[in-house]
Amino acid sequence: MPQVNPQILVWARETAGLSIDGAAKSLQLGGARQSGTEALGEYEKGTRAPSRPLLLKMAKVYRRPLLTFYLPQPPVKSERGEDFRTLPGGRAFESAPTLDALVRDVFVRQRLVKSILEDTDEAEPLNFVGSMTLGQPVDYVAKVICKRLSFDLNEFRRKRTVEESFSYMRGLTEQLGVFVLLIGNLGTHHTALSTDVFRGFALAEKVAPFIVVNDQDAKVAWSFTLLHELAHIWLGRTGLSGADFEQKIEQFCNDIASEILLPEAEIDDLGPLGDDRQKIMSAISDFASRRKVSRTLVAYRLLKRRKIHRNQWADLTEEFRRSWEAERAKKKEEAADAAGGPNYYVVKRHRVGNALVEVTRRAIAEGFVTPTKAGRILGVKPANVQALVAPA
Known part of the structure; x- marks a missing residue:
């Protein structure tokens, strides 16, 4: 068996966001004579060689391919696009390893x-x-x-719910050959990534471009994020998008998504807003609801139209965020009390999208992929692949 560079072990653990104590516990190291931390320390110092079964455990715990552990040196951090950026001061730095794992997976x-x-x-x-x-x-x-998508704004707004509006937009996008996934964690709620970390990201490849929408965000914001990421693809800019709209590319993509969902001229329909904060919020809420867009989008358009000043925009955005978080917490409590829940495969298909399911189904039928690879594409265990790709 090839010798393992102990620096790889340290790098893999640290980029997974694990302390040496936490990693030792997850790897179930240690015993009566030696603690797990001491045992892992020996492996990482090179005084003890890891066995293949231990490397397999590390691959799973650190979320790395097994071959990674046989590299001669830790890989240099790759360039992942302009907006795969260092998280600014207001963001959760501890989420960076989880975000890296998500990006690698996609x-x-x-x-x-x-x-x-x-x-x-x-x-x-x-x-x-x-x-x-x-x-x-x-x-x-x-x-x-809009023309390439065959997008009809009136059709988008006629949908009964914001989920149906998003499905309409997603369907048009997938017809172009762009795969759209809803992913906000690494498979468990413990690894959930908030919108402070990322809202969406795009892989602007000429063949099989991917868009990921963070499903931890409000559903009413999903369509905006999808259009924002489409703008990234039209620009040919692979990247991760967050809340920092000051960056030139982020502002440009925000403006494109805003113009599609809420043309600037429509903002004048709101009329004079006055100075009453509560009335302004109420007017924005009603206006946004009728158009199947988020209140923060309306506030952004008002800012761009200079109908509100920057301090008002910041105040409204924060208030709408608090309101949404309170509503989300309430829904979680109600869901916890409710019996049963949606079918696993229905939820999974919704997350990965019809386009990805269909490509995988055809590839399996024609013998181009194994169940293991199909499971990797769909984000499920190989044993669950057939049930997931079966016609609904």
Whole structure:
């Protein structure tokens, strides 16, 4: 068996966000003669060589492929796009390892899907990826995207719920050849990533571009995030998007998504807002609800239109956030008290999207992927793949 560089063990643990004590406990190291921390310390110092079974455990606990542990040196942190950025001061730095693991997972899924499309002669490059630049007018880019999507704003607003509006937009996006996933954790609620860490991200590949929407966000915000990430793809900019709209590319993508969902001219329909904070909030809430958009989007448009000043925008945004968090907590309590719940496979299909399920189903039927690879693409155990891809 090849010798393992102990620096790899330290790097893998630290990038997984684990202390040496926490890792030793998760790996179930130690015994009567030696503590787990001491045992792991010996492996990491190189005074003791890890066995293959232990490396397999480490691969699972650290969320790394087994081959990683046989690299000669820890890999250099890769460039992942302009917006795969260091988390600013207001964000949770402890979430960075979880976010890195999520990004790695989606990169692997994208490459597997791309490989399937290449094997089946379906890997036709999408000409709209990277077809726009930051120097082009926002309204022009918005019109181009809408036309390519065949997006009808009235149809979007006629949907009964915000979930149905999002499904409408997601369906149009997937028809273009873009895969849209809803992911906000690594498979358990313990690894949930808040919108302070990321709202969505895009892999702007010519073949099999991926968009991930953080499903920990309010459902009414999902459509905006999807359009924001589509703008990233049109720009050809792979990247992770958060709440920092000061960055040029983030502001540009926000403006495109805003123009599509809430054309600037419509903001004038709100009329004079006055100075009463409660009345302003009420007017924004009613206005947003009728258009199947978030209140924060309306506030952003008001700011851009100079109908409110920056301090008002910050105050309203924070108040809407607190209101949503309170409502989410209430719904969680109600869900905990309710009996049963949605079917596992129904939920999973919704998370990964019809496009990804369909590609995987065809690949299995034609023998292009094993159940193990199919499970990696879909984010489930190999034993659950057949039930997930079975026709509903």
